[in-house]
Amino acid sequence: MDEDLRFVFLRFGTTIQCVKEKSFYLKIPAGLHFENAVCGHGWYDLPPFSFDSEARKLRYTFAIDGKKAATWTISPSKERLRIIAPAEMGRGVVENAVRRMLRLDEGFQEFYELTAGDPSLAWAAGLGAGRLLRSATVFEDLIKTICTTNCSWSLTRKMVANLTDALGAECISGNRAFPTAEAMAARSPDFYRNEIRAGYRSDYLAEVAEGVASGMIDPESWLVSDLPTPELKKELLKVKGIGTYAAEHLLKLLGRYDGLALDSWLRARFAEKHNRGRPAPDAKIARHYKKFGKWQGLAIWCDMTADWFSEKS
DNA sequence: GCGTCCAGGTCTACC
DNA sequence: GGTAGACCTGGACGC
Numbered sequence A: 001m002d003e004d005l006r007f008v009f010l011r012f013g014t015t016i017q018c019v020k021e022k023s024f025y026l027k028i029p030a031g032l033h034f035e036n037a038v039c040g041h042g043w044y045d046l047p048p049f050s051f052d053s054e055a056r057k058l059r060y061t062f063a064i065d066g067k068k069a070a071t072w073t074i075s076p077s078k079e080r081l082r083i084i085a086p087a088e089m090g091r092g093v094v095e096n097a098v099r100r101m102l103r104l105d106e107g108f109q110e111f112y113e114l115t116a117g118d119p120s121l122a123w124a125a126g127l128g129a130g131r132l133l134r135s136a137t138v139f140e141d142l143i144k145t146i147c148t149t150n151c152s153w154s155l156t157r158k159m160v161a162n163l164t165d166a167l168g169a170e171c172i173s174g175n176r177a178f179p180t181a182e183a184m185a186a187r188s189p190d191f192y193r194n195e196i197r198a199g200y201r202s203d204y205l206a207e208v209a210e211g212v213a214s215g216m217i218d219p220e221s222w223l224v225s226d227l228p229t230p231e232l233k234k235e236l237l238k239v240k241g242i243g244t245y246a247a248e249h250l251l252k253l254l255g256r257y258d259g260l261a262l263d264s265w266l267r268a269r270f271a272e273k274h275n276r277g278r279p280a281p282d283a284k285i286a287r288h289y290k291k292f293g294k295w296q297g298l299a300i301w302c303d304m305t306a307d308w309f310s311e312k313s
Numbered sequence B: 001g002c003g004t005c006c007a008g009g010t011c012t013a014c015c
Numbered sequence C: 001g002g003t004a005g006a007c008c009t010g011g012a013c014g015c
Helices: A034-039 A091-102 A109-115 A138-148 A153-167 A181-185 A189-194 A199-214 A219-223 A229-237 A244-253 A264-274 A282-304 A306-312
Strands: A003-012 A015-027 A049-052 A057-064 A068-077 A080-086
Touching: A015 A091, A057 A091, A068 A091, A080 A091, A109 A282, A138 A153, A138 A199, A138 A219, A138 A244, A153 A181, A181 A199, A189 A199, A219 A229, A229 A244, A244 A282, A264 A282, A282 A306
Parallel strands: none
Antiparallel strands: A003 A015, A015 A080, A049 A057, A057 A068, A068 A080
């Protein structure tokens, strides 16, 4: 049976509540490695995601209609993914989000054929590398990307956690969803500066949220855009707070890997691995991955994170 | 505990 | 088009 319903009793603080849950299954695409798909980059470490590596469970909290939140759980079960979600959430909503987050409908065969002949990347296909986890909405990925710019990962985590705690819809378990554009647009730059600790990014967060809430910016349209990647990149660069790195990072999340999204960490890793520890000009890094064509952004990411996979395998 | 320095990516003003 | 400086935070370090 593909779908089942059950009632579970959960303790929340001092109270016990009965929750109606349903579970259903999705076929795992050939080559998908669950842990590698989840941990392929840092998103799994940011709320409203949480990952229990021992239990092999990815949890995500999502706001229904922007108000009421619910948490769902994804875990591998033989050749399938098992998804458990509150019954009140329509299966279509959850399934579409899970497909998007884990890129279940995205093909990587061409990338793996290219990497098969490269000594540094021949391992990628066998470990299902390259599936960069993404959020349920492009808006969430956009805001998180701004929070990764010009700061340490610990500060990114802090900003995203503060945003979720302060503005995200709460579900009965206490988990919170990522805030909607409307919720964020209702707050001033001072709020982001003083409460979220976003520093100079505060103006960008307020402006982007306002733009999305008012319809001036439509991040979801980027996902299905027919624009060539350079043109789409120009669109992304129009958003305040999005520069070259952030635009190319977002493009990767949108499934376009033409750009390298070079940041200081990638440059340092490249220097260490391919340039005898000396800083390499961006042009040299670009030449190194040029042969991967439209997949070069994924090629550099897999190359630079290869030891993450060897540690987990 | 306090002060100083540094890393990090983007924006703006200027050349 | 290219470049310098400002933006702001947390962490590292020295005192």
